[in-house]
Amino acid sequence: MRVLGVDPGLTRCGIGVVDGGGGREVRCVWYGVVRTPADQDLSRRLLTVADAVQEAIATHRPDVVAVERVFSQTNVQTVMGTAQASGVVALAAARAGLDVVFHTPSEVKAAVTGSGRAGKEQVATMVAKLLKLSEKPRPADAADALGLAICHCWRGPMMARMAEANARAKELAKAHRARLAEAAKARR
């Protein structure tokens, strides 16, 4: 499974592509960062981010796109820009016919370092270690994007199994309700 991870942002948007096998083995395919100037129009900045993600998808042909789930932070203006960037990233994936999954920063930290409260440096160190890179990926946004992709390589199969189990349970419940209705009809 090839995962394209994105740490969305307008100032810096990290993109990382990781191959995962069945087990814990992960391999770095590519990573990079796209920057947009703060004095530029918001719509232009979003266009630059969207184009970069589109290009990365076309070049690396991932099976799925993992995006960091944006939470409200102290700086409302920043979080709005980040949310808007994550919107155009999800759109680019949908346009390419890819599924988009969201993971929270603490899910990523927990998956990569074992602690949901790990710092940026710890995440970068563990990402480099797991991907056998000679040095920490820079900037931190690129390391976060790779961490997100690793997180999805590991959590993805479990999430798929859970979704399958949920769908199966729903179907069983539906069949059960149908049988009950039929029995009630027969009694009338």
Add this chain to the structure above:
Amino acid sequence: MRVLGVDPGLTRCGIGVVDGGGGREVRCVWYGVVRTPADQDLSRRLLTVADAVQEAIATHRPDVVAVERVFSQTNVQTVMGTAQASGVVALAAARAGLDVVFHTPSEVKAAVTGSGRAGKEQVATMVAKLLKLSEKPRPADAADALGLAICHCWRGPMMARMAEANARAKELAKAHRARLAEAAKARR
């Protein structure tokens, strides 16, 4: 000037197109709303919104796109979805080569009703009156989108003049600094 106004949202996204002349005269060209099911994947929902805005731009060929500026509200999850929707709307406009302007809800309310604290019904009533519609545009999201477009018809020219004045002032300041530097050089 033809303005396409968008009240961004995932559940309902209002779109309204208004023609403005030089004065206060405004004319309704078209309005509509795009809805996406809450149980659908976020990326699919964003795709539906983006496609609807793209289609409205292609059909009505506006000169500019006005989008409601998203603020943090009480419900963080809703505001994130709205911000993501506003991101793909701005992207659609940028892809069509159009400028995107943002107005806050209170700027729209103030422009249309005279009060920044007007309620949704008041806005819809005034929008219908200003556009000489026989009834209030429904749903409220469509009325808000039309209000946004009207707001831009009226505020746009002033904003353009201010931007021009700012650019001119910046240029003058730059020229002044250059002259100062030259004078300093000559003195050395």
